[in-house]
Amino acid sequence: MSSMSTISEQDVWDILRAIPDPEIQTINLVDLGVIRKIATGERIVVEIMPTFVGCPALEMMQREIKAKLAPYGEVEVKVVYSESWTTERITEAGRAMLRAAGIAPPTHQKVSTLPVLHRGTRGVAQECPFCHSQQTHMENLFGPTPCRAICYCDHCHQPFEQFKVI
Amino acid sequence: MTPDVQEALCRYLLTLADDELVIGLRDAEWTGIAPMVEEDVAFSSLAQDEIGHARLCYTLAAELTGRDPDHLAYLRPKAAYYHARVLEERATIMYDPEGKHSGKVQWAKAITRRFLYDLFDNLRLEALLASSYEPLANAMRKVYSEERYHLWHGEAWWKTLATSSTIAREHLETALTALWPGILGFFEDAPGEDTLQSEGIIAARTAHLLTPWLERAQSYFTQYQLSLPAQKVGENWQVTIEPLTGGRVGQHGAGWDELYEEMTMVRRLEPEGTW
Numbered sequence: 001m002s003s004m005s006t007i008s009e010q011d012v013w014d015i016l017r018a019i020p021d022p023e024i025q026t027i028n029l030v031d032l033g034v035i036r037k038i039a040t041g042e043r044i045v046v047e048i049m050p051t052f053v054g055c056p057a058l059e060m061m062q063r064e065i066k067a068k069l070a071p072y073g074e075v076e077v078k079v080v081y082s083e084s085w086t087t088e089r090i091t092e093a094g095r096a097m098l099r100a101a102g103i104a105p106p107t108h109q110k111v112s113t114l115p116v117l118h119r120g121t122r123g124v125a126q127e128c129p130f131c132h133s134q135q136t137h138m139e140n141l142f143g144p145t146p147c148r149a150i151c152y153c154d155h156c157h158q159p160f161e162q163f164k165v166i
Numbered sequence: 167m168t169p170d171v172q173e174a175l176c177r178y179l180l181t182l183a184d185d186e187l188v189i190g191l192r193d194a195e196w197t198g199i200a201p202m203v204e205e206d207v208a209f210s211s212l213a214q215d216e217i218g219h220a221r222l223c224y225t226l227a228a229e230l231t232g233r234d235p236d237h238l239a240y241l242r243p244k245a246a247y248y249h250a251r252v253l254e255e256r257a258t259i260m261y262d263p264e265g266k267h268s269g270k271v272q273w274a275k276a277i278t279r280r281f282l283y284d285l286f287d288n289l290r291l292e293a294l295l296a297s298s299y300e301p302l303a304n305a306m307r308k309v310y311s312e313e314r315y316h317l318w319h320g321e322a323w324w325k326t327l328a329t330s331s332t333i334a335r336e337h338l339e340t341a342l343t344a345l346w347p348g349i350l351g352f353f354e355d356a357p358g359e360d361t362l363q364s365e366g367i368i369a370a371r372t373a374h375l376l377t378p379w380l381e382r383a384q385s386y387f388t389q390y391q392l393s394l395p396a397q398k399v400g401e402n403w404q405v406t407i408e409p410l411t412g413g414r415v416g417q418h419g420a421g422w423d424e425l426y427e428e429m430t431m432v433r434r435l436e437p438e439g440t441w
Contacts, residue, residue: 053312054216114314141315142210142211164315166312
């Protein structure tokens with residue numbers, strides 16, 4: 001079957017903006033910055049960039065995108081590496097959505113120029129998502145998903161998750 | 167791409183993938199039994215990263231050959247896996263339903279192997295970042311950025327084992343003595359690497375990574391008065407231990423018999439099953 005898709009590129013962006021990340025439900029795929037490009041025409045082609053290579057959410061995202069766009073024509077979801085996703089692709093709105101989930105957004109740095117991070121390294125997060133103190137330290141470089149680390153707030157004494165800079 | 171280049175590239179990708187898959191599976195065994203809860207989380211995440219990197223390399227190999235990445239990962243014959251042999255060794259207790267458990271908990275071994283492997287893996291990735299085979303260069307740039315976290319994790323534990331207590335240091339030294347031949351076995355070329363190098367697909371053959379690895383590892387050893395099994399004579403390093411090789415041509419030991427059996431068990435029951 002080959003017929004033209006019945007949807008504009010802008011409409012596709014809007015539909016994808018309504019799909020939550022499978023693991024962090026407060027943020028959507030567009031604000032997370034994983035959608036690289038959309039083309040409509042004979043088929044709907046969505047280019048998606050993995051956050052972390054081993055993240056199982058990627059397959060769920062692909063499935064969800066296909067399901068939501070299926071009513072509008074034939075859909076292809078391409079996983080691309082020609083450009084790497086980095087945390088700088090998360091939008092300002094997206095950073096607020098992470099905070100809403102209690103996750104400190106990543107700092108505006110590049111992983112290649114990050115200072116050494118070890119357990120106990122101070123000031124890794126911009127601020128604690130609960131009390132907004134800047135007195136925080138790294139507790140574990142690894143967390144519940146590949147993209148998250150565990151930090152600790154020295155002010156309100158709460159552990160919290162931080163989105164890792166990548 | 168000529169058939170011989172394609173064959174060499176495919177073999178190289180499988181070698182990369184097998185290294186990552188095997189260390190990922192072994193490290194995943196620490197989930198739930200690591201010495202502290204932070205390390206349960208860390209090792210689970212490290213293992214997940216490595217298995218993800220393996221999947222990416224199998225996918226690249228599958229694109230070249232038209233085969234299914236899952237088949238490459240799970241359905242090759244046992245002697246057609248090309249990881250370095252030290253990666254297949256168990257560092258945890260093997261539980262037996264009858265109660266005849268075997269092996270012992272070797273945290274220092276797991277940490278030491280992981281850290282020295284990461285130093286090697288980072289050098290290997292650096293030799294691929296400017297690959298003339300663009301899909302490989304693109305994919306490895308992504309992998310390389312993730313590996314930075316692995317190195318930081320390893321550095322911290324290296325220091326802890328070397329300096330925190332006499333017992334920790336003893337465990338580190340025992341692990342090093344046992345692991346050295348296998349660690350040096352990382353630097354065995356896969357067949358066809360000379361072809362890949364002349365095509366610009368890899369910037370350095372695996373065997374040629376030994377010198378830069380020793381240079382890089384040296385700082386972590388001298389800092390804590392630990393010794394490398396190699397001496398620098400003029401500009402060149404001379405290794406004083408016989409490396410454990412054969413992994414790159416499919417020769418493996420008892421650790422692989424056991425791991426292969428376990429990791430392919432479900433697939434073999436239902437090879438065409440889907441999940």
